[in-house]
Amino acid sequence: MRAQALHPDVLLLTSAVLAVNCVVVRATLQEPAGEGEAFVIDSPVLPEELDSLPGLLEQAGFPEPDGLLATHGDWDHLLGRLAFPGLALGCAESTLSRLQARPGEAQRGLRDFDEDLMIERPGPLALGSLQGLPVPGRLDIADRELELHPTGGHTEDGMAVLIGWAGVLVAGDYLSASEIPSIHDHGGLDAYAETLERLRPLVERCEHVIPGHGPLLDRERASSVLDEDVGYLQRLREQGSQAQLPEGRRGRVQRRLHAQNVAGLGSAQ
Ligand SMILES: [Zn+2]
Numbered sequence: 268m269r270a271q272a273l274h275p276d277v278l279l280l281t282s283a284v285l286a287v288n289c290v291v292v293r294a295t296l297q298e299p300a301g302e303g304e305a306f307v308i309d310s311p312v313l314p315e316e317l318d319s320l321p322g323l324l325e326q327a328g329f330p331e332p333d334g335l336l337a338t339h340g341d342w343d344h345l346l347g348r349l350a351f352p353g354l355a356l357g358c359a360e361s362t363l364s365r366l367q368a369r370p371g372e373a374q375r376g377l378r379d380f381d382e383d384l385m386i387e388r389p390g391p392l393a394l395g396s397l398q399g400l401p402v403p404g405r406l407d408i409a410d411r412e413l414e415l416h417p418t419g420g421h422t423e424d425g426m427a428v429l430i431g432w433a434g435v436l437v438a439g440d441y442l443s444a445s446e447i448p449s450i451h452d453h454g455g456l457d458a459y460a461e462t463l464e465r466l467r468p469l470v471e472r473c474e475h476v477i478p479g480h481g482p483l484l485d486r487e488r489a490s491s492v493l494d495e496d497v498g499y500l501q502r503l504r505e506q507g508s509q510a511q512l513p514e515g516r517r518g519r520v521q522r523r524l525h526a527q528n529v530a531g532l533g534s535a536q
Contacts, residue, residue, distance in 0.1 A: 268316040270323065271483065273475050274433035278327055279483060280320070282311035284384070286445065286480045287343050289320075290437050292430050293329050294409035303409045305329050306357075308336045308428055308437050309479065310346035312380075314388050320350040334398075336406075338439030338479060339418070339425030340365045342376030348395050349388070355396040357406070359417065361424035363399035402426045416469060420459025422451050427466060434474035441466060442492050445481035447499060447516045449524050452531030460500050463493055503528055 269281040278291040289311050295303035305324070311317060324332065335347035335354050340362040348356060358366070366373070374392050381388060400406060406413040414429035421440040428437040440449070441462060450459050467490075470476055476489035484492065495513040502510035508529045512521055 268311050268313070268319070270327075272327070273435055273483070274430075277430055277433045277435050277475075278324070278329065279477060280311055280316075280323070282313060282316055284312050285343055286482075287312050288437075288477050288479060288481075288483075289347075290428075290435070290477055291324060291327075291329060291332070292408065292413070292428075292433070292435075294411040294432075296409050303330055305332045306334050306336050306406075306408060306413070307332045307347050307351065307354075309338055309344040309439075310335075310350070312343055312346060314349070314386065317346060317350040336428065337362060338427065338437060339422050340373065341422060341440070342373040342380070342392075344439075344479065345373050345394065346377070346392065349392060352393075352395070355398050356394060357398045357400050359402040359415065359424060359426040360399035361402070361417070361419070362426070363397055365422070365424040366394065366397060400426070416465060418462045418465070420451060420455045420457075420462045421449055423455075423458075427469065429469055429472070431472070434472070436466070436469050436473045436476045436489075438466060438476055438478050440479035442470070442476055442484065442489055442496070443478035443481040444484060444488065444492050445516065446478075447512055447521050447524050448496050448528070450528045450531055455531065456500060456504060460497065463497055463500075467493060503532070507532060 271279045276293050280289040290308040293305035335356045337344045337358045377392050402415045402417045404415045416427045418425040418427050418439050425439050470489045476484040499513050
C-alpha cells in the first residue's frame, strides 16, 4: 500500500490491488488545541493493508477515526469495517437504499475476489451500523465541513466528497486516468454524463482529484480526463461498439469494459 500526504489534513492510501484509493481526512480544533475528528473514505483491499491502517494513521499523527465513509456501494469501497470494526459507515442515502435492497451483494463480491486471488480473511464482512447521509449536503468534521455531491452512472448510487479547505476531491469511481467510464446498465449513460458535468466545477476548485481507482490527478489532468470521458460517452452513444476508447486506455481490460458498456446500451432500450 502506498501512502501520500496531500495536505496536512489529507492522507491518500493506494491499495496494491485494483489501485483502490482510500482517503483519510481530519480537521483539528483550535480549542481545545489538538483535538479533532477524522474520517476514513473508502478502503484498501488486502487484509494486511487493512490491518496496518490503524497503526499507519497513528504514526501519521492522525486521531483515531470517528467514522467511515463510502463513495458508493461496490464491495471494494466498503471494507473499512475490517480495519475499524467499531465504527459506523456513512454513505449517500442512494447507497444505503442499494445496500438494503441487495443484502449480501458486497459480501459476495468480496468472497469471489478473495477466492480468485486465494486471499484468506479472518472473518466475513459485516457492514455494521449504516448511516444514510443527505446528498447533496454537508457533513461536519470538527469545525470544518465536507461537501457531499451526488454521483451516478457507474452505479445507481454514490457521492463525491469535496474537502474544500484542502482542495481535494474524492470522486468515487469517476475520473480515472487508467479506467474508461464503466457504466451501470439501466439508463447509466445519461446519469454518467450528468455526473461528469456536476464534477466539472468541483474539479476547478481543487488541487488534487482522487479517483476510486488509479493515479492521483492534478486539476489540469483531471480536467482532461473529464473531457476525454465526455467524448467517449458521446461516441458510445452514437457509434456503439465502434466508439474509439480514450487514448492511453485501450488495453485488454478497457476493451472488455467497453464491450460491457455496449451490451448495457442494448439492455436499456
Ligand atoms: Zn471501485
